[in-house]
């Protein structure tokens with residue numbers, strides 16, 4: 481497969497190497513690709529190091545489990561330890577998690593930006609100041625409503641149910657250009673319609689002269705006192721083992737390795753924050769799913785997933801959406817085996833898989849284990865466990881009003897619901913927290929930005945307090961969860977951080 485100029489993979493390495501540049505960006509996802517493109521366009525010499533492989537659109541197929549092995553970190557089997565344990569997924573590829581995400585593209589809610597300004601002292605972050613960054617991102621990622629005729633019946637049932645309840649339901653804005661509704665977003669978009677950074681900001685960065693090295697895992701930052709001067713690491717071989725060594729010396733380093741790996745990188749490199757909060761403040765948007773079986777043939781795989789969002793309870797921190805999952809993955813995620821599993825999988829075409837996202841009220845943390853790998857820890861609060869039950873009860877009411885005849889719950893030991901009168905059963909027993917099946921794809925907040933070096937890891941523009949030459953531009957920056965899908969917020973903040981870095985561009989060039 482031909483590769484773009486300036487994009488290198490492990491095949492290009494024949495020996496250990498030392499490289500130099502103005503700015504080194506670590507990670508090529510929502511934060512890293514944007515910051516790299518903006519800085520390269522601004523005239524700086526940029527190198528991007530990405531641990532994952534380069535997989536162009538032509539490689540993406542509907543073989544879900546093969547794509548998970550290729551594009552997800554640890555084959556998607558990552559877990560935050562706590563009660564209950566929370567499964568989470570991250571992308572590891574050129575383009576990061578944007579290659580496997582659902583494409584929902586939402587601006588940060590105004591109340592959240594106000595909170596960051598008011599409670600965390602983040603400068604220039606209110607809606608009127610962020611507007612031009614959102615606009616720029618939306619232009620480059622083609623954030624738009626779907627073309628007509630591309631939504632699936634499961635999504636229409638969700639919308640119909642919400643409308644019957646007179647609840648607010650809106651069509652999602654997605655980063656897509658004429659999406660055909662093949663429903664493969666989480667396994668790499670095979671048409672290129674989803675405008676992930678793989679097909680937007682990365683080509684733009686390369687066109688402006690940035691160099692991207694795939695298959696390159698950064699082990700630690702190079703430091704001189706409190707100044708970061710580059711990074712070192714190893715090229716990853718096809719068997720996952722470390723190969724050639726590299727060092728990259730840079731005048732400035734931007735960590736965009738995501739909310740789990742950025743704090744781990746800082747920790748491995750001995751970076752200390754005056755706040756002592758590197759890796760703290762982990763928010764997760766805990767997510768639960770129900771399976772709702774209908775009498776009609778739903779065939780939820782025929783059309784884009786999450787075409788709508790139910791926003792009626794957004795102020796309480798709940799969002800609902802329909803998310804079709806391929807049978808190979810669903811069969812591993814149900815609580816059934818034997819005849820019951822056979823029965824539920826036979827109903828696959830009549831099933832709506834609907835999920836709820838919760839804006840969480842507590843935080844966890846990321847620690848570096850001996851050997852350098854990160855581990856997330858998170859305990860769901862009793863309050864949030866109750867909110868998950870209440871949110872699920874509302875979602876079940878919606879699905880029954882849309883015509884569901886059976887709903888499988890994410891609560892261990894609870895019988896399926898067979899009609900709207902059963903919904904009250906959700907409140908008839910105490911919530912058993914360890915028995916809630918929770919997952920997430922939104923990890924945030926582990927190097928929070930803000931105005932106080934004693935409370936925050938980064939300043940309002942991502943510069944790490946107490947250090948020179950070190951910035952962060954990824955989901956780690958969020959001072960709090962945002963209650964909606966985070967990609968566009970990360971991209972807008974990255975655009976803003978890059979602008980701030982470019983203000984020092986001449987000084988950087990001269991250094």
Ligand SMILES: Cc1cc2nc3c(=O)[nH]c(=O)nc-3n(C[C@H](O)[C@H](O)[C@H](O)COP(=O)(O)OP(=O)(O)OC[C@H]3O[C@@H](n4cnc5c(N)ncnc54)[C@H](O)[C@@H]3O)c2cc1C
Pocket residue numbers: 506507508509510511512529530531532569570571572573574575576577578580581582583584585586666696697698699736737738739741742745921922923953954955956964965966967968970
């Ligand atoms: C399945 C799924 C569905 C999602 N759906 C949506 C959605 O619809 N809308 C939305 O807004 N958000 C969605 N998200 C979340 C969104 O994609 C992420 O929040 C966002 O991509 C995070 O951006 P980031 O830059 O922090 O990290 P990432 O995009 O994850 O990028 C980090 C990159 O850094 C690389 N890296 C890590 N450590 C190292 C290292 N040591 N050396 C070199 N490289 C390293 C990783 O390999 C990765 O490529 C979804 C996520 C997933 C997983």
Ligand code: SF4
Pocket residue numbers: 583656659660661662663664665666668669670671672673674783784785
């Ligand atoms: S549904 Fe649309 S965006 Fe998703 S994989 Fe298919 S064509 Fe791509």
